[in-house]
Amino acid sequence: MTGQDYAGYLRLERLLSLQEPQYPAGDDTATGSAELFFIVAHQTSELWLVQVLNDLDAATEALVCADGTGTPDGVEHALEHLGRAVAVLGLLGETVRLLERLPVQRFAVFRPRLGSASGAQSRNFHDLEVRMGTADEGESPLYRAFLKALAARGTSVEEVCRLGAAGAGAAHRLAETLLDLGYRFWQWKVNHLVLVDRALGGLSGTGGTTGAAYLVTRARMPFPELRSARERLHRHEADT
Template sequence: MAELSYSSYLQMETLLSLQKTQIPETADRTVVLAEHFFIVAHQSCELWLKQAVADLSLVRDLLSSPCSPEDAAETSVELLQRVAELLRVLHEQVLVLERLSLRHFVQFRPYLGTASGAQSQQFRVLGRMLGDGEGEGELYRAFVENATHQGSTVADVCRLGIAGGSLHRVAEALLDVGNGYWRWKVAHVGLMSKMVGGQQGTGGTSGEDFLMRRITIPFPELRRLRGALHAEELAPTPA
């Protein structure tokens, strides 16, 4: 077997050959490089999404299994914290894309056809896990199951705070992930508004309006239960 090298381990030859621009090679070189930049940014996002989805899938499985190892909650915290950082990186990727010149984007955008970020399957999976839209996602339902297995409820976890131990740390990490997801989507709307305005999206969506309607913040029940603590604190003490 050939000795493993950095290049062969990362399959660099294949990796660096995956950026196929659609604009004719006769176009201005700056425009070709702008499309190349656009492709690299989106491919990078998909790779980070792959890691985030894999990490969250393991968290879901650890929390939902009644036979989880004793350190399942702590492992889940570690994974959730990693995903929170990945979402920060994805947010930064959007900010990097703001360095795409509008005059160059206008020239290569027609060559994208109907390709659209809204078609990302991994993004949809992430949305289902976090609860993108109405109701709670797979991850929160697994958290509820885990609390039940431990003879507790999410309301109890919120009320106990740090005294809730590992379940409290999981809840805090879930919120870090949810907030990171929300910030990423808000940044995307800002980018879309800057680059496309009210124009229709390449995939046939309504563009900016479509993205605005999809901005939801995950784990609404957890947030509501935490907020309810304020009412409890302000309630008069029985005589």
């Protein structure tokens, strides 16, 4: 055991020195506080994104191991990581809603100091879109691992949806958790769209995007194949 203390373990001195509002101190304390709020919300979101990416990668690896070549409890390990990622994405969505407490009058004052800085430049967010399959790069590696894990169990998405919780067991819980993950991700993006439209209306984004109009085009739902399988289940029941 070392003499490690709380502040040292968390590197708090360094972490708490990173909040640097650009608005001149003393000119307007209300605007300075609003900018600090804006910075803290975005910095904490980036930290939570680190955790989500870690859990999604760990879940993907666990599912790869569940394809018959690794440990048999890979699905359960994946569920542990995915459940945490779902909860954190919910927290990110609530953080966006929290930013509704940023008065537009204050934001308008310090927004020019952002320059060309924009959330669209977030590497963590881009990496998350890649993991979720909503980036331009293509299919989600997590979803590919999910399909392989199902195939190793001799089943498919359609069969899991048809059998439900009683018949498909852990595979059904996995499918439902992926849906939860997708909807939390999508809800976060919709919350952000509402926030931007509320604060900026039709103004362009600081990073050169079309603002809210750009966000509309990026509000894609992950795992469309899984949702389509559920739709086909409804059509089948309607035809019988």
